[in-house]
Ligand SMILES: Nc1nc2c(c(=O)[nH]1)N=C([C@H](O)[C@H](O)COP(=O)(O)OP(=O)(O)OP(=O)(O)O)CN2
């Protein structure tokens with residue numbers, strides 16, 4: 001049996017989008033309550049009944065969330081132009097080496113705007 005396991009995380013952060021035209025509202029510093037969904041896929045261990053402990057996803061995410069939460073995203077290496085697309089790629093590069101079967105990362109910037117990324121650079 002194969003299954004997809006998803007864990008959800010949240011962080012608050014400020015950003016600007018510096019490459020946009022001067023008059024675009026996102027050139028102003030502003031903040032979002034970001035939501036991140038991390039999904040892994042794999043074979044369910046028959047004896048235990050799970051792909052792997054979802055605590056491993058939390059363990060991989062916690063140092064990243066500590067770095068991002070209540071921060072200014074543009075100051076972080078790789079996030080100089082922090083769109084949700086760039087953020088999704090940033091998370092992927094950090095998590096893929098630690099999370100076998102990483103399948104999808106979805107980042108919500110607002111309740112109605114999200115980006116999903118499956119690791120295709
Ligand atoms: N493709 C992307 N488009 C936009 C991104 C992004 O990361 N990728 N980001 C932004 C800004 O961060 C902006 O702050 C988003 O929030 P908001 O202005 O509230 O969103 P909307 O303009 O979509 O809100 P409406 O509900 O449509 O008023 C912008 N675009």
Ligand SMILES: [Zn+2]
Pocket residue numbers: 015026030031032109
């Ligand atoms: Zn924004």
